[in-house]
Amino acid sequence: xxxxxxxxxxxxxxxxxxxxxxxxxxxxxxxxxxxxxxxxxxxxxxxxxxxxxxxxxxxxxxxxxxxxxxxxxxxxxxxxxxxxxxxxxxxxxxxxxxxxxxxxxxxxxxxxxxxxxxxxxxxxxxxxxxxxxxxxxxxxxxxxxxxxxxxxxxxxxxxxxxxxxxxxxxxxxxxxxxxxxxxxxxxxxxxxxxxxxxxxxxxxxxxxx
Amino acid sequence: xxxxxxxxxxxxxxxxxxxxxxxxxxxxxxxxxxxxxxxxxxxxxxxxxxxxxxxxxxxxxxxxxxxxxxxxxxxxxxxxxxxxxxxxxxxxxxxxxxxxxxxxxxxxxxxxxxxxxxxxxxxxxxxxxxxxxxxxxxxxxxxxxxxxxxxxxxxxxxxxxxxxxxxxxxxxxxxxxxxxxxxxxxxxxxxxxxxxxxxxxxxxxxxxxxxxxxxxxxxxxxxxxxxxxxxxxxxxxxxxxxxxxxxxxxxxxxxxxxxxxxxxxxxxxxxxxxxxxxxxxxxxxxxxxxxxxxxxxxxxxxxxxxxxxxxxxxxxxxxxxxxxxxxxxxxxxxxxxxxxxxxxxxxxxxxxxxxxxxxxxxxxxxxxxxxxxxxxxxxxxxxxxxxxxxxxxxxxxxxxxxxxxxxxxxxxxxxxxxxxxxxxxxxxxxxxxxxxxxxxxxxxxxxxxxxxxxxxxxxxxxxxx
Numbered sequence: 001x002x003x004x005x006x007x008x009x010x011x012x013x014x015x016x017x018x019x020x021x022x023x024x025x026x027x028x029x030x031x032x033x034x035x036x037x038x039x040x041x042x043x044x045x046x047x048x049x050x051x052x053x054x055x056x057x058x059x060x061x062x063x064x065x066x067x068x069x070x071x072x073x074x075x076x077x078x079x080x081x082x083x084x085x086x087x088x089x090x091x092x093x094x095x096x097x098x099x100x101x102x103x104x105x106x107x108x109x110x111x112x113x114x115x116x117x118x119x120x121x122x123x124x125x126x127x128x129x130x131x132x133x134x135x136x137x138x139x140x141x142x143x144x145x146x147x148x149x150x151x152x153x154x155x156x157x158x159x160x161x162x163x164x165x166x167x168x169x170x171x172x173x174x175x176x177x178x179x180x181x182x183x184x185x186x187x188x189x190x191x192x193x194x195x196x197x198x199x200x201x202x203x204x205x206x207x208x209x
Numbered sequence: 210x211x212x213x214x215x216x217x218x219x220x221x222x223x224x225x226x227x228x229x230x231x232x233x234x235x236x237x238x239x240x241x242x243x244x245x246x247x248x249x250x251x252x253x254x255x256x257x258x259x260x261x262x263x264x265x266x267x268x269x270x271x272x273x274x275x276x277x278x279x280x281x282x283x284x285x286x287x288x289x290x291x292x293x294x295x296x297x298x299x300x301x302x303x304x305x306x307x308x309x310x311x312x313x314x315x316x317x318x319x320x321x322x323x324x325x326x327x328x329x330x331x332x333x334x335x336x337x338x339x340x341x342x343x344x345x346x347x348x349x350x351x352x353x354x355x356x357x358x359x360x361x362x363x364x365x366x367x368x369x370x371x372x373x374x375x376x377x378x379x380x381x382x383x384x385x386x387x388x389x390x391x392x393x394x395x396x397x398x399x400x401x402x403x404x405x406x407x408x409x410x411x412x413x414x415x416x417x418x419x420x421x422x423x424x425x426x427x428x429x430x431x432x433x434x435x436x437x438x439x440x441x442x443x444x445x446x447x448x449x450x451x452x453x454x455x456x457x458x459x460x461x462x463x464x465x466x467x468x469x470x471x472x473x474x475x476x477x478x479x480x481x482x483x484x485x486x487x488x489x490x491x492x493x494x495x496x497x498x499x500x501x502x503x504x505x506x507x508x509x510x511x512x513x514x515x516x517x518x519x520x521x522x523x524x525x526x527x528x529x530x531x532x533x534x535x536x537x538x539x540x541x542x543x544x545x546x547x548x549x550x551x552x553x554x555x556x557x558x559x560x561x562x563x564x565x566x567x568x569x570x571x572x573x574x575x576x577x578x579x580x581x582x583x584x585x586x587x588x589x590x591x592x593x594x595x596x597x598x599x600x601x602x603x604x605x606x607x608x609x610x611x612x613x614x615x616x617x618x619x620x621x622x623x624x625x626x627x628x629x630x631x632x633x634x635x636x637x638x639x640x641x642x643x644x645x646x647x648x649x650x651x652x653x654x655x656x657x658x659x660x661x662x663x664x665x666x667x668x669x670x671x672x673x674x
Contacts, residue, residue, distance in 0.1 A: 016526045018403050018503045022640040027620040031288035033247045033295045035356075045642040050628075053646060078522060080404045080437055084640060085619070086339040087245065088355040109408045109439055110339055114355035165371065167229050178357070179258065182365040185225055185233055189367060192224045192235055202460035202468045203237055203332065205264045 002119040003175035004147050007100045009073030011143040011154075012063055013134035019077055020084035021111060025093045038093035074143050076134050077104040078127075082111025088118070095120045101145050103130055103152065116168050117178060121145065123152060123162050132157070147173060211478035214444050215375055215410045218350040218475070222333045224367055231371045236362045237332040238265050240318045241305075243296035244272040245337035249359040250299035258364045263304035266363065267327055268296060269318040270310050272338075275622030276584050276611035280310065285623030316587020316613040319343040319555045323427065324589050326456030330445040330472040335362055340555045340637065341440070342433040346426035347453070348445035348475050350410075353434060373439040374484040376409040377477075380417035382492040387671040389565070390425035391557060391635070391654040393417070394432040395497040395507045397489065403505040406438030409484060412477060413443050417491045423452040424559040431556045432637050435504040444476040496670050498653040499639045500542055501530035506639070510657065510669050513541045533641055534649050535629070542651075542667045549632035550581040550662035551644075552655050553611075554618040557635035558586025562655040563594050567602040569659035569673045575607035576665025580626075582609045584616040608662070619643055633661040 029041025046062045048055040058065045064072065075094070081104035082090060091114045094102070101121040115122040123145065125133075129152075133143055136154030144153050147169060151159035171178070197204050212220075224233045241249065246268050253260070260266060273292040275284045282293045293310065300307040308315045314325065319340055322328045330348035335341065337359045344351035354368070362368055380393060398405065411433055413426075421429070426443050433441035443449075450469055453459050460468040499507040500514040506527070508514060514531070517524045517538045531538060552558075552566050563585060575581045583603050585591035591613055594600060600610045615621040618636040625645025626632050632650050635658050636643075639650040651667065660670040 015522060016529070017522065018505075018526070020503075020638075020640045022619070022638065022643050026642050026646070028287070028623070028625070028646075030244065033251060033291050035248060035252070045646055050646065083403065083437060084339065084434075084638060086337055086353040086355055088248075088337075088357060091355070106404060106408075108437065110353050110355055113358060117355065117357035165229065165231075167227075167231060167369075178369075179256075179361050179364050182233065182361055182367050182369065185367065186365075188225045188233070189235065189365070193366075196221075196235065200331070200468075200471065202329070202464040205458065 001175050001177060004100070004119050004121055004172040006144070006146045006148070007073065008142045008144040009100060010068055010071055011074040011076050011103070011133055012069045012072040013076045014063060015076060015078050015130070015134060017078040018080045018083055021082055021087050021090040021108070022084055024082065024090040025087065030087070030089050035092045036096060038089055039096035042093040042097045073098050073100045074145070075099055075102045076130050077102065079105045081107050083108035086110040088114045091115050091118050091120050103133065105130065116172070119172060121147065121172065125152065125160060125162055129160050211481040213375055213477040213481045213483065214348065214412055214442055214475055215350070216481070218331065218333070219372055221331065222350070227369065231369055233367050233369050234333060236335055236366055236368060238267070238327055238334045239359065239362050240322050240327065240334065240336040241266070241268040241359065242272045242318050242338060243270050243274070243292045245356045245359065247292050247296040247299060249337060249356045249363060250303060251295065252356070253360050253363055254299065260303045260305065260363045261366050265366070266305045267308070267322070268300045268305055269308040269321055270296065270315060271317045271614050272621055274310055274614050275624065276614045276616045278612060280612055282310065287623065289623060313588055316589065317555045317558060317615055319431070320558065320586040320590065323347065324456065324587060326453060326459035329453060329459065330449055331475055335359065335368065339434040340431055342438065343427050343431040343555055345433065345441040346423065346430040346443050347449055348443060348472065350440065350442070352440040374409045376406065376411045376485040376487065377483040378411055378413050378487045378489065379415035380413065380489045380491050381415045382417055382490055384417065384491055385495055386674055387496045387656060388491070388494050389654040389656065390421060390428040392494055392497045393491060394429050394436070395499065395504065395652070396494045398432070398436050398504045399497065399507040401436070401487065403435060403503045404437045406433060406436035408437060408439050411438045411441045413441060418443060419446070422561060423448055424561045427559065428556055432504065435637055445472045496654065496657055498542055498657060498667060499651050500534060500536060501527065502533055502639055502641045503530065504637070504639060504652065506530055508542070511543060513539050515539070543669065545631065545667045547579055547633050547661055547666060548630040549626050550575070550579050550658050551617045551632060551634040551636065552658055553584030553586060553616050554636040555586065556637045557655050558584065558590065560590050560593050562635065563590070563599050564597070566655040566659040567599045569656055569663065569670065570606035570608070571602050573606055573663045575662045578665050579662050581607055581662045582611060582617060584611040585613050587613050617644055620645060633658045633667065
């Protein structure tokens with residue numbers, strides 16, 4: 001996994017609540033058995049103009065098509081960002097487009113985990129703090145994230161602290177692989193399964209069942 | 210300390226506790242489908258890793274395949290065939306049981322996981338699909354994950370997690386006429402918001418739940434994800450045990466007694482505490498329908514949608530939703546013309562759902578302005594419905610009778626409604642563009658959808674009972 005230590009970039013305010021993964025990437029944009037090639041489908045329902053179902057150009061009213069946000073790398077949002085479908089494509093599309101972090105009041109649980117798995121940092125801040133960052137970013141300023149210190153600061157503003165499980169912080173700072181970490185516990189798992197099979201034999205199927 | 214049902218499920222699967230207080234959990238079953246499962250299996254192989262226990266992994270074709278009679282690997286979904294063929298190849302290579310396109314037991318993963326006895330009470334079950342919470346109705350800890358987490362479970366049979374907080378939602382009282390499990394969950398979400406579940410594990414209980422059939426319990430738990438719950442649970446009782454017995458992967462006779470004894474211990478002890486408790490008097494609930502683009506945008510069918518008298522973020526979100534849906538604040542939904550009606554999905558694609566809809570459709574005909582489609586949730590549901598002659602009722606009423614799959618819930622099979630078309634749907638999500646770019650989705654119960662299809666407009670299903 002890619003390491004994340006710190007990042008500065010233009011933050012795009014998309015402050016509504018409940019921005020779901022169908023909006024982030026509609027089903028029809030997931031065209032390959034692949035984690036790549038998804039950036040063009042990001043927010044496609046709103047990002048493009050259409051004739052029938054054909055895209056005919058960029059929608060000038062959509063924020064990512066407006067300066068300076070076409071060079072954004074941080075998304076500011078409201079409550080429950082990434083709710084809905086579990087599709088990890090939402091995270092892959094955001095990351096491929098160039099987003100490094102999301103700052104929202106809360107997240108869909110599965111989206112939050114998916115983001116961490118892919119080095120896209122999901123930061124939780126309060127409504128007033130996000131509004132403050134949104135105000136500073138509208139002056140063509142940048143937001144700076146420091147994962148080691150667990151702080152976010154808008155242009156010239158004092159750092160705002162955020163919380164993240166130490167486990168995830170270390171994982172991102174070091175770029176560790178989740179599966180490698182889990183494989184360290186294979187002996188414990190074998191012991192567990194041996195005991196559990198005695199208690200719940202019906203839970204253990206063999207390949208021939 | 211008195212334990213909750215969830216405390217027991219959690220501790221029964223704890224392989225080890227990590228230094229930070231989180232746990233590594235043993236996962237009993239993995240279920241996949243051709244959209245995200247194929248990516249997880251492909252990525253696992255690319256990284257040189259093996260599926261640790263293929264006998265505990267299952268896969269269904271449901272998300273990409275189309276639902277037209279006589280279907281094969283071709284679909285209208287751009288690139289869809291690659292998902293289907295890759296899933297077939299990767300599951301075969303890994304030795305995973307696949308419910309293929311025309312398998313006699315194919316269907317939507319959450320339906321067949323229950324029908325086949327793959328998910329049993331007391332199990333931990335994951336699937337790269339947010340509606341995995343459906344299976345919590347069996348008293349299993351079942352939840353949706355992403356593709357990367359799925360890869361980890363395939364490779365290690367474990368997931369690391371901090372134990373979620375817990376909520377109890379008690380539904381008490383008798384259901385009013387025309388009210389179903391779908392109305393209960395829409396009511397709950399409309400009252401407490403789409404974020405109301407707050408990433409907690411929710412145990413549903415109460416006298417209403419005790420009386421609900423297993424199929425209705427699946428419907429209720431299915432939409433826990435729309436409530437932003439981590440997942441939902443219902444303690445196993447006689448209804449559960451009667452449902453599970455005799456299914457393909459259910460315990461064999463020699464384990465039957467021990468398994469039932471074990472399942473009966475899976476309940477919340479008296480005086481156990483929850484982070485949050487909600488009590489709902491179901492006698493106040495009437496049929497519900499959504500008006501906007503979040504499940505929290507739902508009202509009783511005879512009520513107006515909200516007036517917006519502030520410029521708060523919430524009011525702005527609601528106004529945006531009303532504009533998308535073609536409504537003005539304070540408008541009443543009753544009488545709004547519809548162009549589509551869809552009955553199916555992991556929420557409402559079961560036999561009792563089709564029976565309830567058929568009772569409304571019998572001897573009546575769909576309005577000529579409405580395209581009406583019924584997709585049974587599984588081959589088993591379809592066979593049983595056809596044995597009861599329900600297919601004839603649907604077809605005589607002017608519905609299309611399809612093959613099982615996720616279908617028009619979300620453009621599965623590359624099929625959607627057109628921009629501006631208004632659809633009454635038994636599905637779980639009324640998100641912008643969910644059923645086709647620009648399509649306007651109203652979610653409701655199968656009875657409500659059948660009644661609207663007949664009337665050609667949003668209507669109170671109680672007039673058809």
